[in-house]
Amino acid sequence: MALLISNPPDASALMEASRSFGNYDLAAALADLIDNSITAGATKVSIDCSYDGDVSFIRIADDGQGMSEDELKNAMRPASKNPLEDRSPDDLGRFGLGLKTASFSQARNLTVISKKDGKVFAANWDLDSISDWTMLCYSDEEANAHFIENPIFETVTEVIWRKLDRVTEDGAMSSEDFNRLLISSADQLSLIFHRYMEKQTSLTKKSIMLYLNGIKLEPHDPFKRNHPATQQLDTETLSVTGSKVVITPYILPHFSKLPPNEYERLAGEEGYVRNQGFYVYRNRRLIIHGTWFKLFRHGELSKLARVMVDIPNTLDAQWRITVDKSDAQIPTTLKRRLRDLTEKISNQSSRVYRQRGSKIHRTDVSPVWNRTVTKGRIQFTVNTDNRGISNFVETLSSSQKSHFTDILRIIASGFPVEAIHTDFSENPNNIVQAETEPEEIVRLVKELSEGLKQSGLSKEEVFDVIKTTAPFSDYIEIITAALNESGNK
Ligand SMILES: Nc1ncnc2c1ncn2[C@@H]1O[C@H](COP(=O)(O)OP(=O)(O)OP(=O)(O)O)[C@@H](O)[C@H]1O
Numbered sequence: 001m002a003l004l005i006s007n008p009p010d011a012s013a014l015m016e017a018s019r020s021f022g023n024y025d026l027a028a029a030l031a032d033l034i035d036n037s038i039t040a041g042a043t044k045v046s047i048d049c050s051y052d053g054d055v056s057f058i059r060i061a062d063d064g065q066g067m068s069e070d071e072l073k074n075a076m077r078p079a080s081k082n083p084l085e086d087r088s089p090d091d092l093g094r095f096g097l098g099l100k101t102a103s104f105s106q107a108r109n110l111t112v113i114s115k116k117d118g119k120v121f122a123a124n125w126d127l128d129s130i131s132d133w134t135m136l137c138y139s140d141e142e143a144n145a146h147f148i149e150n151p152i153f154e155t156v157t158e159v160i161w162r163k164l165d166r167v168t169e170d171g172a173m174s175s176e177d178f179n180r181l182l183i184s185s186a187d188q189l190s191l192i193f194h195r196y197m198e199k200q201t202s203l204t205k206k207s208i209m210l211y212l213n214g215i216k217l218e219p220h221d222p223f224k225r226n227h228p229a230t231q232q233l234d235t236e237t238l239s240v241t242g243s244k245v246v247i248t249p250y251i252l253p254h255f256s257k258l259p260p261n262e263y264e265r266l267a268g269e270e271g272y273v274r275n276q277g278f279y280v281y282r283n284r285r286l287i288i289h290g291t292w293f294k295l296f297r298h299g300e301l302s303k304l305a306r307v308m309v310d311i312p313n314t315l316d317a318q319w320r321i322t323v324d325k326s327d328a329q330i331p332t333t334l335k336r337r338l339r340d341l342t343e344k345i346s347n348q349s350s351r352v353y354r355q356r357g358s359k360i361h362r363t364d365v366s367p368v369w370n371r372t373v374t375k376g377r378i379q380f381t382v383n384t385d386n387r388g389i390s391n392f393v394e395t396l397s398s399s400q401k402s403h404f405t406d407i408l409r410i411i412a413s414g415f416p417v418e419a420i421h422t423d424f425s426e427n428p429n430n431i432v433q434a435e436t437e438p439e440e441i442v443r444l445v446k447e448l449s450e451g452l453k454q455s456g457l458s459k460e461e462v463f464d465v466i467k468t469t470a471p472f473s474d475y476i477e478i479i480t481a482a483l484n485e486s487g488n489k
């Protein structure tokens with residue numbers, strides 16, 4: 001007859017093994033704890049690190065809602081929640097493990113102290129004395145004594161790591177290397193949580209302030225969304241088992257549009273080619289970035305394409321979110337759609353790359369061609385408001401004006417829609433803008449500025465017009481240099 005016997009794991013062996021669950025580096029481990037703080041409603045999280053032999057520590061403090069004694073005891077238990085449980089839409093957790101696995105991936109000793117309803121409670125796990133699952137607990141004054149002073153805000157919950165064997169490579173790491181590690185971890189956190197750190201546009205969302213050793217971190221937006229030369233392409237919403245996945249492609253500005261330091265920062269340590277691809281956010285928290293999920297190659301021409309993918313926590317199983325929240329896999333049902341989309345986006349990226357960053361739908365530049373949509377029909381006409389054209393029209397007599405307008409209509413009616421369509425579907429990368437020699441541009445711009453000056457505009461106003469008029473807006477460095485030389489600017 002079969003017998004049911006209880007066969008629990010050996011505490012010490014399991015906890016030692018759990019140190020290798022997931023693929024945490026310092027930044028990923030800190031991010032797992034910041035997830036908990038954000039889920040607990042914190043608006044400030046402060047990370048403080050001290051590297052000083054046996055008394056080294058890393059402390060993560062937040063001003064969230066805190067935990068009661070029972071909640072804290074439960075939080076300290078490995079597998080404190082079932083991953084199958086429904087989570088609230090804003091919850092950044094899933095497995096009931098992160099607090100423990102993230103902490104022990106870096107340190108051997110974990111203390112958590114928290115306040116709630118006027119009471120303080122603290123608990124401590126030490127991997128060197130964990131046999132039999134016994135945990136040290138403190139309440140009231142004894143618990144209070146465990147808080148480390150936080151000059152930035154009043155702490156509600158504090159997580160403290162001591163015995164930092166993994167972080168410091170058993171103390172072999174130099175102070176300089178430790179500082180370098182902190183700086184690179186801070187960079188990663190600014191990227192992982194940038195959407196929480198940015199100013200929020202929705203009234204229901206609060207922004208989070210992250211501090212490292214007293215210094216406030218600034219968000220790092222990998223799409224450079226506030227730059228006028230960044231292109232945002234159409235958003236697509238796809239449905240996976242009833243939940244929405246929102247895909248927003250961006251094409252980064254061409255390097256000629258950015259100061260070198262901003263260009264370098266946007267490139268990241270691994271450069272543009274490696275960092276192109278999907279950026280998957282789970283509840284606005286970055287999980288994985290710079291991958292095309294093997295749908296597409298990391299090419300030189302697509303290096304300016306980055307695609308924001310927003311997934312809700314209801315799809316954790318389908319995206320195979322890992323315990324350390326640093327990996328995901330694309331559900332099979334989405335593969336085909338994303339492959340099509342990826343090709344389209346990459347074509348757009350290669351055009352920006354080749355055309356020196358000229359923007360297709362720029363609103364701040366007066367184009368040569370107008371694209372109008374009427375009842376779903378798209379038409380292209382020559383934009384007679386473009387100052388390069390209107391300035392010339394002004395010099396004509398009224399009969400010449402109407403003749404010229406007729407000619408522009410003929411040009412628009414001969415716009416080669418079909419040829420463009422065929423070429424674009426067959427060889428999208430081979431269609432390029434007709435090139436204009438820089439000398440020709442300079443000659444044209446000088447003519448335009450003369451005309452503008454005669455119509456009463458100041459030098460500054462003339463330059464403003466040139467900056468916002470296509471095609472001159474794409475050659476602004478060359479034009480500035482030429483105008484400076486001739487004393488025209
Ligand atoms: N800073 C905090 N403030 C308030 N509650 C917290 C905090 N950190 C952890 N908790 C509580 O402890 C629980 C366990 O945290 P833990 O990180 O181990 O698992 P999880 O967040 O539920 O899931 P995951 O393993 O995916 O991170 C959380 O569900 C939360 O209730």
Ligand SMILES: [Mg+2]
Pocket residue numbers: 032035036092093094097098099
């Ligand atoms: Mg967690």
